[in-house]
Amino acid sequence: MAVTLPDDVVLERGGRIVLVVMDGLGGLPHAEHGRTELEAARTPNLDALARRAALGLHIPVEHGIAPGSGPGHLALFGYDPLRYDIGRGVLSALGVGFALEPGDIAIRLNFATLDAAGRVVDRRAGRPSDAENRRLIERLRSGVAAPRGVRVFFEPEKEHRAVLVLRGDGLLPEVTDTDPQAEGVPPLVSEAKVDGARATASALNAVLGEARRVLAGEPAANALLARGIDAYARLPSFGERFHLRAQAIARYPMYNGVARLVGMDARPLSATDADSVGVLEAGFTEYAFHFIHFKAIDSRGEDGDFAAKVAAIEAVDALMPRIVSLAPDVLLVTGDHSTPATWRAHSWHPVPILIASRWCRGSADAVFGERSCLAGELGVFPAVRIMSLALAHAGRLAKYGA
């Protein structure tokens, strides 16, 4: 699936495209009434769109694979996540707006709580507030001594999440995580997976040791766990591949990060979903492609709260008239993966998608729901093909072959 478009078919101009991502949209049936979250939600605006749209279900990565947010969005943007296997550290660093340079090693951190014996008792340090996170990061910035020849950057993300960037000659990302992904055991020591990465493992272990020294008096966040370790390398950009000037509108850094990785302009984080729509409205004529991200649906799925996920879907539906009234040539609505409330996590289930444009066959009795989409004209297909369909419906693809 790595090559999604033949050479030389992407045109320089064409219609305007809006991609609405309802994070974690897909679901599973409720035990009592048998409807999924999306099927149970009252979504008059999405249903009206569905009647004049092409419907289908996309498989984010591969059959059976539950993607994280990074791979899920890369696929939506037309980048095969199995080819572009990008560590969470890089995505997080981009997400917080850190100016990564080629060769930087970016690492996702959790603040964690260790007990007196050095065992992890809370992998998220009681979920500190964002303000508390920033205070802890300041302590680290002023207290941690950098290993010789390495520059060290700490950046706060949200709650217990932070980012570490190591910059220096010859650093390699082939080192193991220190996050044991379990509680009741001590953090792991990072090890080189290849000979050339020994200095990197050693630098990382030194920085994490320094961090424990600096954080020793903290009641909750007295250690760091490292994972998602990767080096930054630029991807072929959205502009290069699709000839699209694109903007990303989101409320959480992660989504801006993955958008920036493919060369979109990431707008300042919005405070509310309604504000996000305002940013879309304000910049609508400036960009040919707009990615707008709505997060709450996924969060309520992860909470296992079916009714709250339904409500979160309805809240996005209520914002749709503002988006529809902008009259984009192509309006796509989908999720980056499913997050069924019964499963309480990202899942592998195919995700409903709607592509509204003048150029659909459509179905007069369609609604926007998993089983209605299963009968749709797009079938069940890989997410990495969505961008090709978006471009095609926007009149942005030339005929392939004379």
Next chain:
Amino acid sequence: MAVTLPDDVVLERGGRIVLVVMDGLGGLPHAEHGRTELEAARTPNLDALARRAALGLHIPVEHGIAPGSGPGHLALFGYDPLRYDIGRGVLSALGVGFALEPGDIAIRLNFATLDAAGRVVDRRAGRPSDAENRRLIERLRSGVAAPRGVRVFFEPEKEHRAVLVLRGDGLLPEVTDTDPQAEGVPPLVSEAKVDGARATASALNAVLGEARRVLAGEPAANALLARGIDAYARLPSFGERFHLRAQAIARYPMYNGVARLVGMDARPLSATDADSVGVLEAGFTEYAFHFIHFKAIDSRGEDGDFAAKVAAIEAVDALMPRIVSLAPDVLLVTGDHSTPATWRAHSWHPVPILIASRWCRGSADAVFGERSCLAGELGVFPAVRIMSLALAHAGRLAKYGA
């Protein structure tokens, strides 16, 4: 399709999986009533499962390709048969329990009847009984002189089928078959496809010449035809790839052979299908993955006997309650390929599959049949992805990417 799962997503533990293979399950409509064999069969137990399952159709190898049993089962087990192109000889040798060593050349044999002019008049020598097969093999074992530097092993299979293994330094599998796949013509002479395989072709021709000398007086089985010639090389095992301890339950050596190739424990051949279910019941808690194979459906399809194929499907349906009552976390029912009674052979038609688990969207009006499966949530998809779905539904796959 070679890589079916990203690195590091397969968990060490999770739910129990049962894969029921109804060999040759898929069919074509009857000329009079328009229903396929599976649609015509009374299958209340499979239909009840279908209502709480994910349904779809799988393409065993590629569009239009009718697979043999080996490729068909490899694909079901998650091994792309176009990547792991394993000769029938190797599958047969494993199937009869022969202890192949790396480098062994395994060859599928038919006992055949030649006329006085040396032309094949029956490619199956009148289908000798198994006892007769064993008597013939004993004659070959005691009568055939091995070529210099080569050890020769003959093994009986069923009816007209046998296995020849050549063991020696420098033998290569790149030699042509001697089975002309037609009657009225003489057997072919094996030829080397590459320079280095000349000694192997010569050894094979010598052994087959010896066999004709030894069998010269036989009324029916007076020659051997060789095909499916391959060298034995171990595959990455089911345990290594999927962290599953697996057992195979079958009545015919071939199916045990392909299961053993991927590292399953092959149980002693069962005498009846009901006995096979008994083996499943007895070993249910010992294994995390169970492959149970039902053969008769395919055989009746090859006979061209629509009604008998329907009855064979109904016989398996009648066994399903015993399997369902074991309450596996994931129960898959499918075939390795289609064998429509009207076609009288393996065919390329997509094969119905059901995956019953707690984690399906499901459809209240579903039944288990080709056209009902076509409306199912799995869509039409490659068989090599089935194992990913089985693992996902068993909770055995971690999220891919943070």
